[in-house]
Amino acid sequence: MSEVASGAVRILGGLVEKARRASRTLARAGEDTRNLALFEAAKAMRERSDAIVAANQQDLVALSEDRNAAFRDRLTLTLERIEAMARGLEEVARLPDPVGRILAEWDRPNGLHFRRVAAPLGVIGMIYESRPNVGADAAALCIKSGNAVILRGGGESLHSSRAIQAAMEDGLRAAGLDEACVQIFPSADRALVGAMLQASGLIDLIIPRGGKSLVERVQREARVPVLAHADGLNHTYIHASADPVMARKVLLDAKMRRTGVCGATETLLIDVVIAPTLLPSLVQDLGAKGCTFRADDRARAIVPTLAAAKPEDFGTEWLDSVLSIAVVDGVEDALDHIARHGSSHTEAIIAEDAEAAAKFLNGTDSAVVMWNASTQFCDGGEFGFGAEIGIATGRMHARGPVGLEQLTCYRYEVIGTGQVRG
């Protein structure tokens, strides 16, 4: 191990030790205490707003000229954005307590009573990119769910993150909690990220939030469990039984409402029976909004002006005003296409035929499957979760939007009156 790397392991070890200790007190803290910490942190954030803006200015001044306007905008904190962050903390405090929920309970013939009770995960590592508010949102969700968190924001936002962190620590202290419930990386040293990814048994979960390359690096290197999604290569399948008016409205929203979000539809699968009558109007609707197309041969036979899709286009998450189009022979063929090209994120079927819809909903291994709705509803807020820390497409623990409930696991409580197995 290089000197730098072993230094990183030592620094991370210190953070983790403090986080583990803090997580134990946080897990035992009542709902009122955890909520108080969030309300007090919101108050401190408002009181410290001038200092946060000043710290953010330091980051903005130091920002490389290479960074584009969108990056600079994401990094920028105004008084208005700080107020929104503070309100976000208060909103999380007002959500139902995810800790201590009784998920199941039952009795056994020997009189033992069993309870499955929601409990915090422990220590969470959060890795994110330029927007400093992601750190505050994540810290709020972790405190509320009884988990300690170690935050690693983008190196460009270090001063901003520290100023926000000071407010979080104020809140924790005011509630009598260990301020190490929320910690941030002391530097932008990339070796620290490597050490975090290897900290199996020390950190219980890592959540990366950012671009595909960040998420893929985390998924590739992490020895710690990860909840994330790298791609949202989502399909909308228009079945032969679809209501054409609904299909046009829903597809337009699914593709064009916002093209850069992970819930956007990237590929249209259209049934061979309905394509001749419906595809031309779909293309017209979308084209009028600036969408371009990559279509297979059968789609181009119906609308010859469509550009020809290359094979890799059906595996491309456009995140842009581009739609891949394939004509399919029924539900099975649509499911086969999704199994080959999908990313297990979100799929939708537009259909009036309930049997076809049921077959579709049961036939993908995606985290979210929709019937007669826009894939853009794949969002924790739209699910009613109040807030989300990310969206997961893995198969273990939690899938789809990751909210407060998904930041807990459980323990079993077994209540007896002196039973023995004998």
Add this chain to the structure above:
Amino acid sequence: MSEVASGAVRILGGLVEKARRASRTLARAGEDTRNLALFEAAKAMRERSDAIVAANQQDLVALSEDRNAAFRDRLTLTLERIEAMARGLEEVARLPDPVGRILAEWDRPNGLHFRRVAAPLGVIGMIYESRPNVGADAAALCIKSGNAVILRGGGESLHSSRAIQAAMEDGLRAAGLDEACVQIFPSADRALVGAMLQASGLIDLIIPRGGKSLVERVQREARVPVLAHADGLNHTYIHASADPVMARKVLLDAKMRRTGVCGATETLLIDVVIAPTLLPSLVQDLGAKGCTFRADDRARAIVPTLAAAKPEDFGTEWLDSVLSIAVVDGVEDALDHIARHGSSHTEAIIAEDAEAAAKFLNGTDSAVVMWNASTQFCDGGEFGFGAEIGIATGRMHARGPVGLEQLTCYRYEVIGTGQVRG
């Protein structure tokens, strides 16, 4: 990568590809089809019992003379044991279907209906040691829960495992399912295990079942999620308020009923208030059953004949007739001891004081916490799960006994009438 290792990766890749394809058909198969496969496999197992015994004889003849009688016994299959395996398959078939359960459902103001529906995980890798029936049990639980499984038994049981596998394949074929729903490693090549542990994104879950060194190797090397426990360093804490008669009865069972199981108590924590009156009789009860002791100074001040504990004794899972004993100053002190030495498996408190018990139950991060019951109840059968594939002490996905429900995750189904986010 060495030639051997790249060969292993290629062989594993073939198994995984077939398993993934099989898992898709299995996930879509109805409950009746999955159950039929298990009943037919049981029938085939009975029909093939002579062939299974003969295959097992090959393994026994080839077994190294170094192996002790206990190992040879675990490897041995008799007609009676084969009948028990067949009955085990039928019992799993009769358990409630874990797939398709609606875990939650709710409506949103925009009319969207949300359902969280239990769904199979996908492809599971099962690594186990000498007892060939573990493979059949695991295959049954995987088929029932809609998961494809790749089995890697001990090298010593290769012929036995193949003969059992033939019966499982008969069952799958008879139900019209892909026989690749259950596959076994084609050889005992250890590089194949290495390839399996690295198959992140290809295999969804690995379950190791066997001795501590096997489990620790899997936990250390796996890039795939693992559900397992390496240690069951369980504590029974006798609170000042304990009923002495209950305490004696429960501790005797917790320690001595079976000393080699992972739910056995390894350390007694006894409250300083009750120790002077209770400890001598506890020692007498256990000693009469052949238990020996490793006690801290405060315990030895009460019962001077106890052997002195070395510091590492409190971190030792004895799996034998040995008990570590420490005197503690109340619940907090007991929880601190458990936090330092425990393995997050099972802890129990014996107490009449409900407040103390609640503090204890909420104060450990162990998978299972008990109040006035023997730690030996930590077992899927005793929980009412019908069957278990292992016990997990990690913090993600599932903890405690892993039964059918724990071999599923979920998907979200979102049902609309043409909603768009607009």
